[in-house]
Amino acid sequence: MAATVDSGGRSRNLVLAAMIFAVAMTFIDQTIVSIAVPQIQDELDLSSTGVQWAVNAYLLTLAAFFAYGGRLADTVGHRRVVVAGVVVFAAASLLCGLTPKGSLAQAWIVVFRAVQGVGGAIMFPAALGIVVQTFALRERGKALALFFGVAGGLTAVGPILGGYLTEWTWRAIFWVNIPVAVIALILIALSRPVTEHRPAPMDYRGLALIVAGVALSVFGFQQAQIWHWSNPATGLCVAAGLALLVVFHRVEARTASPLIRVGIFRNRAFLVENLVLGITMLVFVPFFFFASEYAQIGLGKSASGAGLYLLDFFIGFVIASQIGGRLLDRGGARRPVVLGCVLGAVGFYLLAGKVTDLDFGAQFWYIVLAGAGMGMMLTPASTDAVNRASRLSYGEATGITQTVRNYAASLGLAVLGTVSVARFESRVRTSLAAQGVPAGRASAQAHDIAQSRQSTSGDAVIPHFIRADFAYATRTIFFVMAGIMAVAAIVAYFGLQRGLQAEEAVAEPSGAGPAARAPGDGAPRE
Incomplete structure (x- = not known):
C-alpha cells in the first residue's frame, strides 16, 4: 500500500x-x-x-x-x-x-x-x-x-x-x-x-532524561576546547550525559507510551543507517568550521570569501544529492550510500594533500568531490532510515536520526577541534624555535596563537609561517575526515542489504512499544 x-x-x-x-x-x-x-x-x-x-x-x-x-x-x-x-x-x-x-x-x-x-x-x-x-x-x-x-x-x-x-x-x-x-x-x-x-500522552519522564542526557554530554563536548580534555569536569559531563541516555533507553523500553519506541533499533536497516549518519556527521558539520577557518587564516580570505570556499563544497553536494535520491528510488540505499562514502573519503584525502600549497585553484575539484560524496550518501541514508518507520511515526524516526546527527557533529567538533589546536600549536612552536625564539617563550606564544586562531584573519596581518602552519594542521584534520568516511563506507557496505525496500516493509518493528494503528484505522488527519 x-x-x-x-x-x-x-x-x-x-x-x-x-x-x-x-x-x-x-x-x-x-x-x-x-x-x-x-x-x-x-x-x-x-x-x-x-x-x-x-x-x-x-x-x-x-x-x-x-x-x-x-x-x-x-x-x-x-x-x-x-x-x-x-x-x-x-x-x-x-x-x-x-x-x-x-x-x-x-x-x-x-x-x-x-x-x-x-x-x-x-x-x-x-x-x-x-x-x-x-x-x-x-x-x-x-x-x-x-x-x-x-x-x-x-x-x-x-x-x-x-x-x-x-x-x-x-x-x-x-x-x-x-x-x-x-x-x-x-x-x-x-x-x-x-x-x-x-x-x-507525552512521556515527560523520557523527555527529561533525553534532554538532560544529550544536553549534558554535548555541553561536555562543546566545553572541551575551553576546559581541555585533561580537566575532570569535561569527562564528568560527558560520562554523566551518557549514563542518563542509558537510563533513558531502559526506561523507554518499559514505558507504555514512550517518547521513543527504542525497539525500532531492532530494524537492522534503521540501525545501520543511523550508524552511518552518526559516523559521517563527525565530518559533515565540522568541515564547515575547519574549512572556514582555513580559508580565512591559511588562504587569507575575508568572511564572505570563506563563504564562497564553502559554496564550492555545495556545488558537488547539491548535484550529487539529486543523483543519490534517484539511485535510492531505482535500486535502494546501499549503492548510493556506499558510493557516496567512498567518494567523500577520496575527496577529503585528495583535498588534504593540496591545502598546504595555499592555492585555492588547485583545491577546487577536490572540494567539489568531497561535497559530492556527502550529498550522494546523505539523502539516501536519511530517507531510508525514516522509511523504516510506520507512517504514523515518521516524525519520531526523524527526531531520532536528527538527534544522532547533531550529537555526532558536536562530538566531531570537540575531538577534531582538540586535534587541530594541538597540531597547530606544535607547528607554530617549531617555527618560532627555528626563528631563534627561546623554547619557553616559543611554547607560550604558540599556545596563545593557537587559542586565538578564530580571531586571526586578513592576509595583511597573518605572517606566512602562521598561514602555512595552520594549513598543516588542517591537512591533518582532512586526512582524519577521509579515514572516518572510509569507515562509514565499510559499515554501509557490510551492514546494508541490496535492493529496493518493499512497500509492505514500511511498518512498526515488532516489540516497538504499544501496538501501532494500521493504515486506514481511523488515525486523525490534519
Whole structure:
C-alpha cells in the first residue's frame, strides 16, 4: 500500500516548497552566526565564554529537543507543529536581533539563541514527516534529494549572507529569518498539507532524561576546547550525559507510551543507517568550521570569501544529492550510500594533500568531490532510515536520526577541534624555535596563537609561517575526515542489504512499544 497522503488535490511540489522554506532558517543559522561573532562580541561587550555560547546554545537545544519534536509531531499533528516551530523560531530571531547593550546583553542573546534551537528542533521532524507522508515510497528519494539539497545548500549561504549583512549590522543576520518565516507560513496556508497522526500522552519522564542526557554530554563536548580534555569536569559531563541516555533507553523500553519506541533499533536497516549518519556527521558539520577557518587564516580570505570556499563544497553536494535520491528510488540505499562514502573519503584525502600549497585553484575539484560524496550518501541514508518507520511515526524516526546527527557533529567538533589546536600549536612552536625564539617563550606564544586562531584573519596581518602552519594542521584534520568516511563506507557496505525496500516493509518493528494503528484505522488527519 502506498504511504502517501492526498493533500486535498493541491500540488505536492507546493507542499515541498513550503517545508523547504520552513526548515531553511534552521540550516542558515547553523553557520551564519559564526561569521558575525567579532562584531557581536565587540558591540555587546561579551566575554569569550559568552560569545561562544551565543553560538553553542542554539546547537545544544537543537540536539536536545529533536526527539521531543518528532514525538510531538506524530501525536499532535505535523502541520500544527511546523507552524508552531516557525513562529517560535522567527520570534526568537527577532528578539536576538533586538538584544540590548549593557548588563543584560549576554544572558539575553544566549537565552533566545537557545529558544531558536527549540523552535528548530520541533519544526524539522514535523516538516520532514510532512514531506515523507506527501510522497509515495518510490518518489521519496527524488523529493527528499531536493529537500536536503536545497535546504542543505543554505548552510553554505549562511557565511556568504552573514558576511554581507554584518557590513550593515550584525543584527540583520537574525532579522533575515523573518521574511523567510512569513513566506513559509504563507506557503503552508496555501498548500494545507494533510498528514495522519496518532494522539497519545507525552512521556515527560523520557523527555527529561533525553534532554538532560544529550544536553549534558554535548555541553561536555562543546566545553572541551575551553576546559581541555585533561580537566575532570569535561569527562564528568560527558560520562554523566551518557549514563542518563542509558537510563533513558531502559526506561523507554518499559514505558507504555514512550517518547521513543527504542525497539525500532531492532530494524537492522534503521540501525545501520543511523550508524552511518552518526559516523559521517563527525565530518559533515565540522568541515564547515575547519574549512572556514582555513580559508580565512591559511588562504587569507575575508568572511564572505570563506563563504564562497564553502559554496564550492555545495556545488558537488547539491548535484550529487539529486543523483543519490534517484539511485535510492531505482535500486535502494546501499549503492548510493556506499558510493557516496567512498567518494567523500577520496575527496577529503585528495583535498588534504593540496591545502598546504595555499592555492585555492588547485583545491577546487577536490572540494567539489568531497561535497559530492556527502550529498550522494546523505539523502539516501536519511530517507531510508525514516522509511523504516510506520507512517504514523515518521516524525519520531526523524527526531531520532536528527538527534544522532547533531550529537555526532558536536562530538566531531570537540575531538577534531582538540586535534587541530594541538597540531597547530606544535607547528607554530617549531617555527618560532627555528626563528631563534627561546623554547619557553616559543611554547607560550604558540599556545596563545593557537587559542586565538578564530580571531586571526586578513592576509595583511597573518605572517606566512602562521598561514602555512595552520594549513598543516588542517591537512591533518582532512586526512582524519577521509579515514572516518572510509569507515562509514565499510559499515554501509557490510551492514546494508541490496535492493529496493518493499512497500509492505514500511511498518512498526515488532516489540516497538504499544501496538501501532494500521493504515486506514481511523488515525486523525490534519
